[in-house]
Amino acid sequence: NLGRSAGHRLSEGDGGSGGGSGSGSVVANVPRQPMTPHSPSKPFVLVLVGLPGSGKSTFSIKLENAMPWKYTRVNQDKLGNRKACEQLTRDVLSMGKVAVIDRSNFDAQQRQNWSGIAKEAGVPCDCVVFSFQKDVCVRRCEQRRNHETVKAHMAREVVNRMASQFRPPVPLEKKGIFNNGKHHYIVKCKGGEEYRSVQYVSSITEVDELVMRFTTG
Numbered sequence: 001n002l003g004r005s006a007g008h009r010l011s012e013g014d015g016g017s018g019g020g021s022g023s024g025s026v027v028a029n030v031p032r033q034p035m036t037p038h039s040p041s042k043p044f045v046l047v048l049v050g051l052p053g054s055g056k057s058t059f060s061i062k063l064e065n066a067m068p069w070k071y072t073r074v075n076q077d078k079l080g081n082r083k084a085c086e087q088l089t090r091d092v093l094s095m096g097k098v099a100v101i102d103r104s105n106f107d108a109q110q111r112q113n114w115s116g117i118a119k120e121a122g123v124p125c126d127c128v129v130f131s132f133q134k135d136v137c138v139r140r141c142e143q144r145r146n147h148e149t150v151k152a153h154m155a156r157e158v159v160n161r162m163a164s165q166f167r168p169p170v171p172l173e174k175k176g177i178f179n180n181g182k183h184h185y186i187v188k189c190k191g192g193e194e195y196r197s198v199q200y201v202s203s204i205t206e207v208d209e210l211v212m213r214f215t216t217g
């Protein structure tokens with residue numbers, strides 16, 4: 001079995017190439033694709049998981065700003081409800097782009113909406129877990145201004161409530177499969193969740209490194 005730790009990367013690829021942030025971590029690079037405004041994009045769903053204030057929106061905005069022709073942020077605070085997010089995700093995939101699901105996705109039931117849409121569209125689904133301490137998330141939420149849903153005076157209550165329900169994916173094994181004439185990998189998680197890759201980040205440095213991996217060749 002594969003242990004879960006900050007900086008633990010499980011992803012499609014040859015594995016083992018690239019530096020880890022912790023001793024003994026199992027490391028494999030997130031697939032890299034050099035992109036230009038005129039390059040074709042390969043669509044997939046990128047599910048972000050984390051408490052309010054953990055950095056999901058900052059991460060997704062950086063991806064979208066760096067490569068707007070490839071990434072589209074799907075944010076429930078902006079769109080208002082999950083159904084609108086699901087529709088935008090389908091629209092984004094139909095345009096050949098990557099849907100970055102910027103919401104808390106705190107348990108398997110929440111996340112299965114997005115993995116299900118990916119499966120329906122026949123595209124991969126990756127997952128990034130923002131594993132920051134609860135107090136850090138509270139402080140960030142308290143410092144935000146004009147947030148659509150989590151107001152500063154509500155921050156501690158909201159983050160504490162979400163933390164009590166927070167059940168991120170727990171990777172168990174990376175399994176090679178043969179499908180449609182191609183060999184690739186899936187990461188099997190506790191409870192039956194499956195992704196092409198699962199990445200835990202727990203520092204600003206790790207988040208910035210992941211942004212670079214998703215936006216450079």
